[in-house]
Amino acid sequence: MNNVFALAVVVIKELYRRKDFYVLFILTALITLLLGSINFFDDDKIVRFIKEIDMNLIWLSSLIIAITTTARQIPSERENRTIFPLLAKPVSRCEVLLGKFFGCWLACGLCLVVFYLFFAVISGAKDHSLDVGSYLEGFWLHWVCLAVVISFVLWGSIVFAAPSSNSTISLVLVLGILFVAQHLKKVSLQLSEPGSTILSAIYYSVPHLEFFFNVRSLVIHGLPMPSIIDIFLATLYGGAYGAFFFLAAWLSFRNKSLA
Amino acid sequence: MRPYLAMLLLLVGSFGIAARFDARQSLFTETREQNASMVTLLLGDSKRMLANHFMAKADAYFHKGYYPTIFDSPKTNEASHLIDSAQGNARAATNTAKVVVAHHEGDDDDDDDNFLGKPTDWIDKFGRHFFPSTHSHLKGQGEAREILPWLRISADLDPHKIETYTVASYWLRTQLGKPDVAEEFLREGWKSNPDSFELLFELGRLYAENKKDTPHAIRLWELALQKWIKQKEQGKKVDTFDLEQILVYLGRYEESQGHFREAIDYLKKAEPFSPAREQIHAQILDLESRVK
Numbered sequence: 001m002n003n004v005f006a007l008a009v010v011v012i013k014e015l016y017r018r019k020d021f022y023v024l025f026i027l028t029a030l031i032t033l034l035l036g037s038i039n040f041f042d043d044d045k046i047v048r049f050i051k052e053i054d055m056n057l058i059w060l061s062s063l064i065i066a067i068t069t070t071a072r073q074i075p076s077e078r079e080n081r082t083i084f085p086l087l088a089k090p091v092s093r094c095e096v097l098l099g100k101f102f103g104c105w106l107a108c109g110l111c112l113v114v115f116y117l118f119f120a121v122i123s124g125a126k127d128h129s130l131d132v133g134s135y136l137e138g139f140w141l142h143w144v145c146l147a148v149v150i151s152f153v154l155w156g157s158i159v160f161a162a163p164s165s166n167s168t169i170s171l172v173l174v175l176g177i178l179f180v181a182q183h184l185k186k187v188s189l190q191l192s193e194p195g196s197t198i199l200s201a202i203y204y205s206v207p208h209l210e211f212f213f214n215v216r217s218l219v220i221h222g223l224p225m226p227s228i229i230d231i232f233l234a235t236l237y238g239g240a241y242g243a244f245f246f247l248a249a250w251l252s253f254r255n256k257s258l259a
Numbered sequence: 260m261r262p263y264l265a266m267l268l269l270l271v272g273s274f275g276i277a278a279r280f281d282a283r284q285s286l287f288t289e290t291r292e293q294n295a296s297m298v299t300l301l302l303g304d305s306k307r308m309l310a311n312h313f314m315a316k317a318d319a320y321f322h323k324g325y326y327p328t329i330f331d332s333p334k335t336n337e338a339s340h341l342i343d344s345a346q347g348n349a350r351a352a353t354n355t356a357k358v359v360v361a362h363h364e365g366d367d368d369d370d371d372d373n374f375l376g377k378p379t380d381w382i383d384k385f386g387r388h389f390f391p392s393t394h395s396h397l398k399g400q401g402e403a404r405e406i407l408p409w410l411r412i413s414a415d416l417d418p419h420k421i422e423t424y425t426v427a428s429y430w431l432r433t434q435l436g437k438p439d440v441a442e443e444f445l446r447e448g449w450k451s452n453p454d455s456f457e458l459l460f461e462l463g464r465l466y467a468e469n470k471k472d473t474p475h476a477i478r479l480w481e482l483a484l485q486k487w488i489k490q491k492e493q494g495k496k497v498d499t500f501d502l503e504q505i506l507v508y509l510g511r512y513e514e515s516q517g518h519f520r521e522a523i524d525y526l527k528k529a530e531p532f533s534p535a536r537e538q539i540h541a542q543i544l545d546l547e548s549r550v551k
Contacts, residue, residue, distance in 0.1 A: 040408045041440050049408040183330035185379055214390035217324040226388040
């Protein structure tokens with residue numbers, strides 16, 4: 001466990017040494033503040049418009065950070081040949097993967113804390129109220145979603161040849177799932193065979209990340225959030241998919257030639 | 260000598276190119292000024308599509324995020340509720356279809372508007388806990404303002420989309436108590452759409468209902484009526500609902516002034532287009548009895 005923790009700390013340190021997060025956070029803050037300063041019909045109490053833009057930017061930034069950070073972990077260790085001394089120590093390949101996963105997940109969690117704090121400050125300043133419970137639930141579901149994405153990209157970093165291809169394919173797939181996955185069943189019902197069965201199979205097999213993504217509408221419009229049981233079930237659902245992709249990554253990595 | 264000739268040639272060439280580019284740049288600048296914004300220049304005709312998207316976004320906000328996607332097929336209400344709501348208020352004012360307003364001001368959880376239908380599987384059922392899945396509307400002054408940014412953006416992208424101005428004006432003057440801002444926006448729309456009878460009618464309502472300046476409102480409605488007739492004569496597709504609204508409002512004014520015959524004339528013209536002909540007919544009979 002100490003090995004996993006030590007590896008995770010290295011990933012977190014790497015994230016705050018790199019400029020990715022700072023650039024994305026400053027961009028998000030700048031765009032939000034710029035749009036927040038626009039006056040629509042002499043009304044300075046309009047808040048949902050800015051909350052929506054901010055939330056969307058947070059989602060986009062967090063996905064970029066999660067995917068790019070995870071995608072380069074294993075390939076950079078192999079490219080710099082640091083993977084060999086790492087594995088020469090009493091560290092198993094599974095521990096390396098676990099360390100990388102938890103490092104990326106915790107690093108993304110830290111970024112999300114900063115993003116959500118900014119979101120809360122902007123919302124509070126405009127709305128003069130702070131729905132901490134909703135923001136916490138939104139944050140948690142967002143973080144669970146990133147766990148699934150990170151474990152998927154970790155698998156991709158072993159399967160795909162380069163971090164760039166892994167990042168691009170992962171981003172396209174994740175965005176596709178977020179925006180289209182929930183509608184696949186409706187589309188499949190209108191198709192003829194075998195298209196209908198194929199689409200239904202995809203619908204039931206992909207991780208429905210939109211559960212976590214769609215919560216932002218509830219946060220933006222100040223609607224009641226899902227119950228604790230729903231959040232628990234969604235966490236289990238996300239955890240199961242995260243574990244599945246992690247297992248796939250470990251199966252691909254355990255006998256892989258690193259030379 | 261040759262280098263000097265080459266230099267001269269290059270100089271002439273540069274001058275020619277500069278003059279050519281200057282002419283193009285002037286044309287480019289003129290076009291840009293005509294189009295008024297960089298967004299217009301960059302987006303071209305696709306800005307209309309985007310304007311529709313932002314209008315739909317305003318409608319989605321009106322429903323607190325409960326809104327069909329392109330994959331959902333609304334069963335009953337294909338038209339925008341946001342526009343319906345603004346028009347429904349006009350209908351109520353003319354006593355023709357209070358039902359429309361009753362729907363939009365009251366019943367939030369209306370089964371007819373459940374475009375989601377019954378869940379098809381556990382993923383669908385469970386997923387509905389994570390997004391707005393019940394029908395509700397923005398209520399009160401505090402929430403109504405939230406639709407305005409999307410309407411403003413929609414109007415900027417497509418200044419010829421009349422509904423954007425009339426809907427924004429309706430919300431500004433009835434829910435947010437800002438008739439002056441509504442008037443400014445309507446006049447902005449009128450500038451871009453000088454032949455619009457809808458904008459004149461809404462401007463008239465603003466003068467009649469908010470500024471209590473009925474004579475001004477009448478002049479605007481009469482102008483709106485002229486514009487409607489002119490467009491009809493030109494063979495343009497015009498909505499008879501608007502004509503009915505204008506005529507009924509004019510009829511009500513004449514009635515309030517004691518000009519019953521003029522009121523009857525307007526109502527008789529409105530009757531064939533009204534969805535509540537019986538009510539209009541009863542009003543005509545009432546006015547005729549008062550004339551006698």
